Amino acid sequence: MPSDAIILEMRSITKEFPGVKALSNVSLTVRAGEIHAICGENGAGKSTLMKVLSGVYPYGTYSGDIIFQGTEMRFKDIRSSEAAGIAIIHQELALIPELSITENIFLGNEPTKWGAIDWVGAKRTAFELLARVGLRDDPDTLIKNIGVGKQQLVEIAKALNKSVKVLILDEPTAALNESDSQHLLDLIRGLKGKGISSIMISHKLNEIEQIADSITIIRDGRAIETLDIAADGVNEDRIIRGMVGRSLESRFPDRTPKIGEVFFEVRDWTVQHPQVSERMVVKGSNLTVRTGEIVGIAGLMGAGRTELAMSIFGRSYGNYISGQIFKDGKEIELRNVGEAIVHGLAYVSEDRKALGLNLLDDIKRSIVSAKLSKISAGPVVNDSKEYSIAEEYRKNLRIKTPNVDMGVGKLSGGNQQKVVLAKWMFTDPDILILDEPTRGIDVGAKYEIYGIIQALAAQGKGVILISSELPELLGLADRIYTIFEGAITDCIDGADADPESLMKSMTSAKKKVRSI
Amino acid sequence: MSSNTAPIDTKKDEGRRSIFGRGKNNLRQFGILFSLIAIIVLFQFLTDGLTLSSGNLINLVSQYSYILILAIGMVMVIIAGHIDLSVGSVAAFSGIVVATSMSEWNFPWPLAILFGLLVGAVIGAWQGFWVAYIGVPAFIVTLAGMLIFRGGNQFIGNAQTVPVPDGFTLIGAGYLPEVGPATGYNNLTLVLGFVIAIAIAVREYRARQVQKTMHSEISPLWASVLKVGLLDAVVIYATFLFAGGRVGTSFPVSGIILGVLVLFYSFVTRNTIIGRHVYAVGGNKLAAELSGVNSRRVNFLVMMNMSILASLAGMIFVARAGASGPQDGLSWELDAIAAVFIGGAAVSGGIGTVIGSIVGGLVMAVLNNGLQLLGVGSDLVQIIKGLVLLVAVGVDVWNKSQGRPSIIGLLTRNRKVSDPPTPPPAVLPDAGTPASARPADNPTN
Numbered sequence: 001m002p003s004d005a006i007i008l009e010m011r012s013i014t015k016e017f018p019g020v021k022a023l024s025n026v027s028l029t030v031r032a033g034e035i036h037a038i039c040g041e042n043g044a045g046k047s048t049l050m051k052v053l054s055g056v057y058p059y060g061t062y063s064g065d066i067i068f069q070g071t072e073m074r075f076k077d078i079r080s081s082e083a084a085g086i087a088i089i090h091q092e093l094a095l096i097p098e099l100s101i102t103e104n105i106f107l108g109n110e111p112t113k114w115g116a117i118d119w120v121g122a123k124r125t126a127f128e129l130l131a132r133v134g135l136r137d138d139p140d141t142l143i144k145n146i147g148v149g150k151q152q153l154v155e156i157a158k159a160l161n162k163s164v165k166v167l168i169l170d171e172p173t174a175a176l177n178e179s180d181s182q183h184l185l186d187l188i189r190g191l192k193g194k195g196i197s198s199i200m201i202s203h204k205l206n207e208i209e210q211i212a213d214s215i216t217i218i219r220d221g222r223a224i225e226t227l228d229i230a231a232d233g234v235n236e237d238r239i240i241r242g243m244v245g246r247s248l249e250s251r252f253p254d255r256t257p258k259i260g261e262v263f264f265e266v267r268d269w270t271v272q273h274p275q276v277s278e279r280m281v282v283k284g285s286n287l288t289v290r291t292g293e294i295v296g297i298a299g300l301m302g303a304g305r306t307e308l309a310m311s312i313f314g315r316s317y318g319n320y321i322s323g324q325i326f327k328d329g330k331e332i333e334l335r336n337v338g339e340a341i342v343h344g345l346a347y348v349s350e351d352r353k354a355l356g357l358n359l360l361d362d363i364k365r366s367i368v369s370a371k372l373s374k375i376s377a378g379p380v381v382n383d384s385k386e387y388s389i390a391e392e393y394r395k396n397l398r399i400k401t402p403n404v405d406m407g408v409g410k411l412s413g414g415n416q417q418k419v420v421l422a423k424w425m426f427t428d429p430d431i432l433i434l435d436e437p438t439r440g441i442d443v444g445a446k447y448e449i450y451g452i453i454q455a456l457a458a459q460g461k462g463v464i465l466i467s468s469e470l471p472e473l474l475g476l477a478d479r480i481y482t483i484f485e486g487a488i489t490d491c492i493d494g495a496d497a498d499p500e501s502l503m504k505s506m507t508s509a510k511k512k513v514r515s516i
Numbered sequence: 517m518s519s520n521t522a523p524i525d526t527k528k529d530e531g532r533r534s535i536f537g538r539g540k541n542n543l544r545q546f547g548i549l550f551s552l553i554a555i556i557v558l559f560q561f562l563t564d565g566l567t568l569s570s571g572n573l574i575n576l577v578s579q580y581s582y583i584l585i586l587a588i589g590m591v592m593v594i595i596a597g598h599i600d601l602s603v604g605s606v607a608a609f610s611g612i613v614v615a616t617s618m619s620e621w622n623f624p625w626p627l628a629i630l631f632g633l634l635v636g637a638v639i640g641a642w643q644g645f646w647v648a649y650i651g652v653p654a655f656i657v658t659l660a661g662m663l664i665f666r667g668g669n670q671f672i673g674n675a676q677t678v679p680v681p682d683g684f685t686l687i688g689a690g691y692l693p694e695v696g697p698a699t700g701y702n703n704l705t706l707v708l709g710f711v712i713a714i715a716i717a718v719r720e721y722r723a724r725q726v727q728k729t730m731h732s733e734i735s736p737l738w739a740s741v742l743k744v745g746l747l748d749a750v751v752i753y754a755t756f757l758f759a760g761g762r763v764g765t766s767f768p769v770s771g772i773i774l775g776v777l778v779l780f781y782s783f784v785t786r787n788t789i790i791g792r793h794v795y796a797v798g799g800n801k802l803a804a805e806l807s808g809v810n811s812r813r814v815n816f817l818v819m820m821n822m823s824i825l826a827s828l829a830g831m832i833f834v835a836r837a838g839a840s841g842p843q844d845g846l847s848w849e850l851d852a853i854a855a856v857f858i859g860g861a862a863v864s865g866g867i868g869t870v871i872g873s874i875v876g877g878l879v880m881a882v883l884n885n886g887l888q889l890l891g892v893g894s895d896l897v898q899i900i901k902g903l904v905l906l907v908a909v910g911v912d913v914w915n916k917s918q919g920r921p922s923i924i925g926l927l928t929r930n931r932k933v934s935d936p937p938t939p940p941p942a943v944l945p946d947a948g949t950p951a952s953a954r955p956a957d958n959p960t961n
Contacts, residue, residue, distance in 0.1 A: 314808075316806055337806055337807070337808040338808040349803075354800075354802060354803070355800075355803050356806075358795070358803050358866065359799070360795075360800075361795065361799060369796060370808055373789065376788075380789075381787055381788060381789060383726075384726055384729065
């Protein structure tokens, strides 16, 4: 049971990135032996706060104090926070697949005897640690041969080996199935009985309700409130209200939608995970888009938004299982990206550096790269057309660059995103899928990109907008689908939608899809 | 303005550009070309004028043309993010097959050449299949190919040399024939030289016209005149050297083949869809695929093309030597790869040019040739070549780590990156949106 002894206190933490204040005056108090949940929308600042705590952002890059077990801490890296007894387990596991469980547990911390690694001792310790986390696998098993759930447990065993006192878990159950999740939650509860405090970031509110002792809600880089589960009678609705409770500012250009008939439809769309064959990342989803309409897709990270979009876009993600796509009343088959482009689809990736652009290329070549045939005579690309088209987009989208010969790698995020938008506008799409089109972009550029999106809809194109920012969806979309664990859970008219109802559908599997 | 040095990427970069101007940039872009000229001048001096003599120049071209042909294919392989270690063995294999086809099966030599190219295509398809469709790294596939085709050469030729007929030697040891009036020079070489000189001038004129119609930055007239003047002077000087050699020699046929290939592949890499796709796949494979590029097909074609060019190089070598032997093409792959990297290509792919690789190959060729003329032993020549490779790429990598562009070049592009017409405006993080349009409150995201 939580005692009143405070083990960790973060006081007035402020962390700024160039142009963005990620955390503003956030304080967090964790009592010894409690499970403390941190809730907030994507990008609210949860992960940043945990990175400050674990030394990923070293002392001096933030302002504020960290008091741990009564002393002020100045961590300079992860090793120093681990040495003090604070361990973080990241969403993306930091295990090496080709090494065994034992080798991973002791990586960077190898026990030595006479200067050589003491593998016998290490294995014995590993065996004990595995027993503590309830894993009965052979410590010699390679990490790649055990499932994600067990890997998560190995991570915890690794932390326990460093005699951890505060364990930070970033979305620990995001990639786990129901029973693995339950096992993990039980384990966290068991650790609490042994006096280990956990700080848990999770989007799954039912889990939080189930195991957390207290909850701190972060919104827009500020700690909004800390709720005591036992005392305050907290339920999911209460948490959601805390998470989204903000008024919408006039951040969007004015627009009068001119919406026509349904011309694009996805039916019963099911997609398998590319590696894990039993896992369906998209399950029986249905989706319609009308001309001139901006359709939003709301879902938490890992809910299957990107997977849905990319699999529609020429099966560029996962393995196609079932489903049909109709455009203008006719069924079309999009077996690869080339076919998708020919049929008038465009997909602007959420990760413009890894998937959207060749950063070695210049602006003009990037803009025409998805439909070179449009400016070519046979196999030969027409340079002067390329140049004048690129110039046109530079002017229309106000890409800030002295000329279009500039390398895209040198542009700012907002301007890179405009280049990606130009690249896909150049393909003359009828359906534009925009995946997080404003991620990592400053406010001014965002406003301009909203304008571009609205202009595209005004031309009668269908826009599918995926966003983690609910205000963005509420401000732009005419209709919003919510997606949870790969399934579409609701479809809400833009005018009727509010953050609470969206968040509810984004975090529960309730199936009540309405069609239009 | 640029006096403000706040750490915002675009701004910092533009600030530097406007401070140092484009002179520094251009100096760097033409770095390898200057090195080549410096090396030529150095050896010309050290060898008492032997380097730029007719005989040596003719010899240089026919001796290194096949390495340069390999470099053309290799740069495309490297741009796509692969490597080909098998080119020497493939060249030797095609050489022996072609020689055998003529001596044993009595193929007429033109047919034998076509047959050799076909052999190259088949080998290339084999290697391309493993790289592109099975996904075996090209390093492994071509390491295997290096063994397979070296062994194949010795298997077919019984580890013996196989001679080739006279007609066939034309492509490796042939020269432009003597025609027309006795001028004391080889007339065809003169004609060829003057055509090239005129073409250079016409091309510059047309480039300026294009720049005008596109309202882009036009380089000053004197710069164009100087550029054309210098290039034409070099071309005409070389023309007279090539044309004025020993009677019976002139510009080598293999040099003409090389020249045609350079023009063709420069055009392909720069101006065609498939060329763009090669750069796209090498620069960011995932992004290329999401733009509709069939990356497998690109990888397949690039590997196949390499083997075809390797076969051609092998045949030219055999034609020059008069026979195909078991030791042909040994360590050619290393010379070709060195040429490409000296020419500014990136090991990680996505960067490189045909012209750059040719210049890189010429640096190695002139170095080799000059050292030989000086009577330096092959042991020292190897050491020096190794150091040159290391230093050239080292300088390039160091420059990149300093955030400067790679040496390669804009010298190969028609439109240079021009300086901004006016001093660049300071780019603020959210500039561009009128203040009135921006929301008063900037929420974090």
